Amino acid sequence: MNHQPKKLHIPVEHTTLANGLRVVASPDRSAPVVTVGVYYQIGFRLEPRGRSGFAHLFEHMMFQGSENAGKMEHIRLINSSGGLLNGTTNYDITNYFEAVPSNALERVLWLEADRMRALKVDDENLRNQRDVVKEEVRVNVMNHPYGGFPWLDLPPVAFRNWPNAHNFYGDFADLDAATLADVRSFFHTYYSPNNAVLLMLGDLDPAEAFSLAKRFFEDIPPGPQPPRADVSEPPQTEERRGEVPEKFGTLPAIAIGYTAPPRESEDWFAANMLERVLHGGRAGRIYRQLVLEKQIAVDTDGSFDAFDTNGPTQMVTRIFHRPEYTADATIAAFDEVIREIHEKGIAAEELDPVKVKFRSDYYSMLEGGMGSYMPRFGLMHYLACFTLFDGDPHRVNTILDGFQAVTPAQVRAVAQKYLVPRNRAVVVRRPVAKGAAR
């Protein structure tokens, strides 16, 4: 059999409009669908103080009506074109995206341009979406086992600078305090064309797509460049610990987060490989040792928002362990995995397959990346991040080289430098209602 890896090349073209809007197109005519996204370089990290949760609430407001498309019109026009739409709020970006049959491309661009130009919302919309967001927080966090674990638990323990350390979903009092004036001000500060990128992927011709982008977006006036906030963290000198009561779940759980190297630094590439050595499914060292061999844990997983963050972030391990083991015993078993890498490093025989799997996962992410219901969501997402954070969408075709070049020695060095107690935060979720549900 032929084991020659095929090198994937994604066609990418980009331009910048006169108002500063960056535009990226990636054609693929194999299916009659297009995916369109607008990414603004603002996330929950930089929402105003006293307004926790505002970036996300604002994202909801972007579906409440714009100058020429009133409430429900965005949703109606996309759904009735045969498409799906959504938006998400992240640390450093907020995105709005649609997948539609390709005959609806112009319509999607018209809608996105209309709300980039002028939002048109009122107090009733704000009250309504505040209620909806509270139900979102209840269903995902307050009324769900392990809700918010650990993405809401770790930041306040791990970080000291408010942008990195506050409640990103929002305290209800802060959500209640949000006003239309806040909506207006946030829009004017961050939602200008020069703080965004437009992505168009799939069944299209890039030249035509660019001329459509020009037609719909270029007359939107640019805004002042948003202030560059200081999101840096003071140096950490010792391990940080926190505890959060688990109201529903029956298993004790632990999250361990190590603050990661800066984006696209040499250490960052090695840290990505290290993360896969540790996590990476059942072959990952943590799952293998804690779940399969020592059987202290019932489940473990890991995450690292490496590509789509542009500020302090963590490599995180989650461990759901058997109640007969203490948190300390579980952490000690975890530390044993880390110590082994510190002391012995890893062999090329372990790293090479990790690289193969990384490449495979990267392709899967590009193709789908959000379930399989939205084609090329991942490609859109990565193109946006490479454009906004690194100024180069073509990174999508070259970034794998950086991972393939990582050596075992670099992985060990990164482990020794970053996987140390003074660089980590630990949060324990302890079930409160023991036996209540049994």
Add this chain to the structure above:
Amino acid sequence: MTTASTSPASSHHHAMPPALGAERPVAWPSRTVRSLANGLQVVLAEAHTFPKISAQLFFRSGNAAVAHTTPGLAEMTAAVVRTGTASRPSRRIEEDLRRMGADLGSHAGADTTAISASGLAEFSEGILELIADLARRASFPVDEFERERRQKIEGLRVERTTPGFLAGERFRHVLFGGHPYAIVAPTEEQVAAYRREQLEDFYHHYYSPANALLVIVGDFSSGPMLAQIEKIFGAWEAPEPHALPTPVPPHYSGRRVHLVHLPESVQTQVMLGNLAITRRDPDWYRIVLANSIYGGAFHSRLVINIREQKGYTYSPRSGVNPLRHHGYFNVHAAVRNEVVAATLTEIFYEMDRIRSLPVSDEELSSARNYLSGVFSLGVATQDGLLGQLSTVYLDRLPEDYLETYREKIHALTADDVLAAARRHFDSANAQIVLVGDRAQIADQAALFGPVTNYDAAGNLM
């Protein structure tokens, strides 16, 4: 009312949305369908954009086949299948997967068991060999079985604290009664009582080529791929399992409320509905369209009403759920405790409205476009296409089901929607499940019918 108009001066720009052009046809990928001499049915579809393949080996037997004796045994069997074969211990399997850039899953639902693997196309042979190894030579190591069993029990304990799971579990119990579809998960005691021999029996009985369907989508050429499949799966011989008789689910008259008590809930999970139809029913397209207008899409009546107008809930939806022998219709929403009665009132209002009055031409054409377009999106990725092809061949739908889906949707009328809603959205006899804190919602629950109370383990209270 205060209005935040963020840029007042530009209203002359493009005030109307552009019209839609004609939908482009879907270019169907080259598709090959074969049956091997041992009965294994094979479906191949080429998709070359990304250098990956996605393969699923299905067996047409799942938890329903053993629900009367050992609920959940099919799922436990599938879980242990991936933990060892005659030639590969568990660790080797996991390392082989990583070497091929592959992910593996082995799971059982009510009607099917599936071993799924996707990975880099350059390793397609190794990936298929691994699937065959698991399907033919699983060794059921004792220690792996005991570990999987313990993990399953801990997992069930957590699931039974999850409102969405509890609502679905109770709803299926109520709807299906003595039918195997009533059981979505075993009890802890049932899992504790599994014996290793029972797993092996299930495996030897149901994991057979004549009971199987292999679907592969991805970056390959069908000719050589077919030869490879013949080589890897051709010598597999096992008898075909016998078909089981299926009991009839219960019939209800009148709304009833089934309240599952979850202390200290700050929200109530609402789920209600009734038995409906399968994909093989002539009404299938009609019920799908009616559902998408009622509550199956973001721009549906129910979502506009209880989310965008009233703010009761974050993501309410209705759905039509086809299992092999029966289907059901349901509505679900997680709402704050004060508005349980208000939410149920609106759910039934919208249900009665779509049962009573024809939908407008505009709603009809919007919904037809929606279903047609979303269908195109759904076949534009390897996994999406694999899912659609699997449905066709597992449910034994007409060969041209995918190719004709869009035109059949576009041919539907307002009368079709009305007829389907009247027949299948059984407002008067809906079974209502509420999962929440009984002290906070019991009074509201009682407004909608006789109430039966349960704890999270399913015991009557």
